[in-house]
Amino acid sequence: MTTTPYITIDLDKIEHNTRAITGLCNEHGIEVTGVTKVTCGHPEVAKAMLRGGVASIADSRLENIQRLKSAGIDTSFMLLRVPPLSAVDEVVESADLSLNSELAVLEGLSAAAIRSGKVHDVVLMVDLGDLREGIWIDEVIPFVREALKPGGVRIKGVGTNLACFAGVVPSEDNMNQLVKLANEIEHSFAITLEWISAINSSGLEMIASGRMPRRINHARIGEAILLGRETIHRKPWPDTFQDAFVLYAEILELKNKPSLPLGERSEDAFGRLTEFEDRGNVLRALINVGREDIDIEGITPLDSRIKILGGSSGYLVLDVSAVEGDISVGDELTFSLNYSALLTAMTSAYVKKYTL
Numbered sequence: 523m524t525t526t527p528y529i530t531i532d533l534d535k536i537e538h539n540t541r542a543i544t545g546l547c548n549e550h551g552i553e554v555t556g557v558t559k560v561t562c563g564h565p566e567v568a569k570a571m572l573r574g575g576v577a578s579i580a581d582s583r584l585e586n587i588q589r590l591k592s593a594g595i596d597t598s599f600m601l602l603r604v605p606p607l608s609a610v611d612e613v614v615e616s617a618d619l620s621l622n623s624e625l626a627v628l629e630g631l632s633a634a635a636i637r638s639g640k641v642h643d644v645v646l647m648v649d650l651g652d653l654r655e656g657i658w659i660d661e662v663i664p665f666v667r668e669a670l671k672p673g674g675v676r677i678k679g680v681g682t683n684l685a686c687f688a689g690v691v692p693s694e695d696n697m698n699q700l701v702k703l704a705n706e707i708e709h710s711f712a713i714t715l716e717w718i719s720a721i722n723s724s725g726l727e728m729i730a731s732g733r734m735p736r737r738i739n740h741a742r743i744g745e746a747i748l749l750g751r752e753t754i755h756r757k758p759w760p761d762t763f764q765d766a767f768v769l770y771a772e773i774l775e776l777k778n779k780p781s782l783p784l785g786e787r788s789e790d791a792f793g794r795l796t797e798f799e800d801r802g803n804v805l806r807a808l809i810n811v812g813r814e815d816i817d818i819e820g821i822t823p824l825d826s827r828i829k830i831l832g833g834s835s836g837y838l839v840l841d842v843s844a845v846e847g848d849i850s851v852g853d854e855l856t857f858s859l860n861y862s863a864l865l866t867a868m869t870s871a872y873v874k875k876y877t878l
């Protein structure tokens with residue numbers, strides 16, 4: 523029995539989307555690592571990505587990587603979030619590769635790798651302006667000089683992450699800057715960088731339009747596979763599904779009430795003052811998802827006649843006047859999710875997850 527609220531995960535759609543993305547990237551000499559972090563490292567999702575052609579799996583949390591490994595998934599695992607100095611042994615134990623930007627952490631990883639008799643691969647992250655993780659560009663050469671000293675870690679390549687913190691988009695300028703830097707590292711230290719791991723879902727347009735420099739050969743892709751969208755304009759990506767995930771919630775109360783509150787008003791439960799528009803009486807539905815379950819700003823009713831009026835921790839309030847007669851208490855309503863809503867739904871213990 524399915525109990526509301528829940529989300530359905532269509533694994534065939536995820537596999538199909540993965541194939542569309544890996545097909546495009548592979549054609550351009552780019553290997554794809556599938557990113558599962560927004561699904562909290564869901565093992566069935568990772569398997570669908572692998573069936574669809576990703577070469578490996580990445581997640582930002584060690585717990586998620588450990589869960590994927592316990593589920594018997596046999597691939598190489600990349601830790602996406604720069605590792606904590608306090609957990610270098612666990613990182614080396616669970617992940618084959620991590621993204622790095624601090625020498626102290628590299629030294630810790632080195633010691634941990636030597637202790638466990640392993641070689642741990644690292645990608646050195648370069649900040650090209652999005653101002654999240656990464657070594658600032660003019661500090662990269664001295665950083666690499668130091669990073670080559672400790673044993674047990676192997677520099678697999680350099681990488682960057684864009685369009686996450688500040689929304690900086692990949693361009694020929696910043697991509698070529700990374701390529702140039704990679705060439706400089708190779709010449710200065712007589713090493714070969716196997717990967718230039720420069721893109722996430724925001725880089726697909728550049729690849730498809732043939733503007734991605736040829737040396738960029740690795741991508742870490744989450745959203746485009748899972749939600750079928752590139753992330754610059756959030757346009758649906760060709761030949762992908764946008765509805766691999768659907769949220770279901772149940773109507774708890776259905777009543778005609780005025781559109782204007784009665785009485786003197788102060789802040790709502792979340793400290794907000796909302797303006798209300800008088801539209802006479804409306805048919806309102808209360809459903810059983812709220813801020814404790816999902817980012818309510820990130821969901822859209824699949825029936826476009828239904829409007830979200832707002833929500834609190836446990837309720838969402840809808841205007842369902844346009845579907846009066848078609849719905850009753852106990853009915854399930856369906857919603858699409860954006861990245862933020864998917865992240866919160868997958869993280870919430872109250873939202874069940876069912877794979878199709």
Ligand SMILES: *Cc1c(COP(=O)(O)O)cnc(C)c1O
Pocket residue numbers: 557559582602603621683721722723724742743744745746753
């Ligand atoms: C989340 C993340 C990605 C994946 O980004 P999408 O936009 O979901 O493709 C790639 N790289 C890093 C470092 C990330 O944190």
